[in-house]
Amino acid sequence: MYHLKRHIVTHRKASNGECFTCPDCQKDFAFLEDLNKHLEVHVKENKGTCPKCNETFGSLEELEAHMAVHQKSYSCSTCGKKFKVEYALKKHEVKTDVESQMKSQSHRAAVHLS
Template sequence: MEPKEEITNAREQTDQDQKAVKQEISQLNEMEEKPHNLIPKEESLSCSITVRNFSPKRNNKQKAKVKDAFTCPQCGKTFTYKCHLNDHKRIHTGEKPYSCDQCGKSFIRMFNLNGHIRIHTGEKPYTCDQCGKSYGRKSDLNGHLSIHTGKRPYRCDQCGKNFIRKLELNRHMRIHTVEKPYKCDQCGKGFIRKIDLNRHMRIHTKQRP
């Protein structure tokens, strides 16, 4: 092969290589400019924080808004996770989709049903390391431990009253929010506690226990 032809071929190969590199750079730029296909909020796992929550550039105010991203349209209460909001909504609708196949009692959450089933099985997996007493639910054990520690970790930010369990604090808060989630299906009267609704129902059933 003549030297001129070799030089010409070498130049053509160099031009081709440069074009290929430019084409790859152009494709990479286009990929960076296109929005990523993030999973939409509605399609994400029901009990997961949405993708937008993990942005490292958010300030404290934005983080607070994200933390309370899911709001109940009935009472305005906010939740970090969508699954917790869905569970809460059943307080207003009265829906209890989880039923015990032993006694037929229904519950708002599967977690509550699992705890209830231990009444029938006699299982008590939560044991106090101070006195050895056992409980079917962890919340009951935590409440029991206050006997030994004297602690009441759940404090009302409205009046300063302290409670052993978070459940007790949540019930107490309804005094301040005037929330009455338990409604009588006969007359529509609302109550803060379910036990109060049950007592009220005797007016309609004429029951005198």
């Protein structure tokens, strides 16, 4: 008898516009507890959220593939070494430039002495 009463109430609420609507898929529910149970479906669908742009993905693999969009790579034009942050590349370039200048000066001094 419970199911019949619930069914009748569902139709009455629907015809009177007394329903709870899912914000994700717009599906209507006569009872709040049914909507709350339904919302778990959407939580399970969301296997990961990008921490940079809040986009959601259905699997961790999709999230990992997406993360490449946010990961920049900075490459040294001299040696091709890659860095994740621009500051590290700049530091490397300065160090490489200094080492190159020292080698050049050392080479010139050796040639001058010979």
